Amino acid sequence: MPENSAGTLTAPTKPAKQRPGGTLYRGREGMWSWVLHRITGVAIFFFLLVHVLDTALVRVSPEAYNAVIGTYQTPIMGLGEVALVGAIVFHAFNGLRVILVDFWSWATRHQRFLFYVVVVLWVVTMLAFVPRHLINVFSH
């Protein structure tokens, strides 16, 4: 399925109905994958700032660390961890997609297909993670 090759200025023979021509990143899967990549990246960054601080409490005292890490084990935080892992898994798989699209011309042409590969891999990973995690959080 050859797309309009990027970098040529020839006008399309037929006016495109849905998709603006000649760009990977405007509208549809190319744009939404980028929006999600950006939002998840920012969210993970702010989590990491807090996470290094909470881990640093091991240098304060066992009691201080256990008190704070105990809040990670509550039901609400358990659901938050599902969101965090969901964000990481999307950002990671889509990051690989971005790298492939950058370096491999086949992937550039099939970036939309690869977005759905990312979605499927995300669902599979979350199916493996979420039930087990929720059982840990809501039982014991």
Added chain:
Amino acid sequence: MTAIEAPRTPVRPAPKRGINWEKWGWIYMRASGVVLIVLIFTHLFVNLMVGDGVKAIDFGFVGGKWAHPFWQWWDVAMLWLALIHGANGMRTLVNDYTNPGLVQKALKGALFIATAALIVLGTLVVFTFDPCPAGSPADLLPSFCSAV
């Protein structure tokens, strides 16, 4: 540069002299990303999926892990790579959403300070960690403490 260039603006060649930092930043995002997948997925698997998952984490759990230099270096590598990757990504957002000027400088300065401070703190925490602090109740400590 305030306006976003049109999609097919001819490339501006990079300066011929000196290091092209923007290019190395671009390469770093990709190289660190590939390594971070392994580091972070393993971190999440060991801490959330094995055994009782998040319910098993406490001071003794951390003491058990950091008794091995393997996990110490694992965490330090993750700390440096992820914080620099994230901060550099945040720099992209600052460039996208602010104009050059004082606010942009302040935001980038804040990113730099926060990242540098947390890298130093996190590295010190890993390598100065004492799994058996004197005077702490034994039931909070890793089991090997009672042997010392």
